[in-house]
Amino acid sequence: MPSLPNPEFLRRAIALATENVVSGRGGPFAAVIVRDGKIVGEGANSVTSTNDPTAHGEVNAIRAACKALGTFALAGCELYTSCEPCPMCLAASYWARVDAIYYGCSAADAARAGFDDAFLYGEMRKDSSQRRLRSTQLLADEAWASFAAWLGAPNKIEY
Numbered sequence: 001m002p003s004l005p006n007p008e009f010l011r012r013a014i015a016l017a018t019e020n021v022v023s024g025r026g027g028p029f030a031a032v033i034v035r036d037g038k039i040v041g042e043g044a045n046s047v048t049s050t051n052d053p054t055a056h057g058e059v060n061a062i063r064a065a066c067k068a069l070g071t072f073a074l075a076g077c078e079l080y081t082s083c084e085p086c087p088m089c090l091a092a093s094y095w096a097r098v099d100a101i102y103y104g105c106s107a108a109d110a111a112r113a114g115f116d117d118a119f120l121y122g123e124m125r126k127d128s129s130q131r132r133l134r135s136t137q138l139l140a141d142e143a144w145a146s147f148a149a150w151l152g153a154p155n156k157i158e159y
Contacts, residue, residue, distance in 0.1 A: 005102045009034050009080040012042070014104055017057065017082035020044040028113065029057035031081035033065035033074060033098070040077065041065025057081060058089035062096045072159060073097045083110050086117045087124060 009032055016030030030044040043060025058081050066072055074096040083105040123131050
């Protein structure tokens, strides 16, 4: 169960986000991962400086925390982020299994600053055939071989 939120961790995420902009390294987003009252990972947006569209503050913080803790699952951890996570970062938070998310600005605030995720949320609600980004299934039978190998693997690590 998550502990009570600590505003000091959110202040750290906000400071990282602001410094990221002032330094010219990236966008106004940053996050910290906390476990047992200590920061175990932090990250700021580095999309433009690394040419990596997945390098959002939350994703970078999750990567740093996983590396520091030597695990891919962050159960027992909390995410403090300068802004409400976008769909990708929210999904990453679920995959990482964080216990809670605390955020400063809302998605509406981000939209006012030119970072509007409403389109992405709308696309995800559509049937895949109705989305703007075309996706087509190919080689389903052949692709199943990967899942068959997974199902039969005695040494797999569940996640």
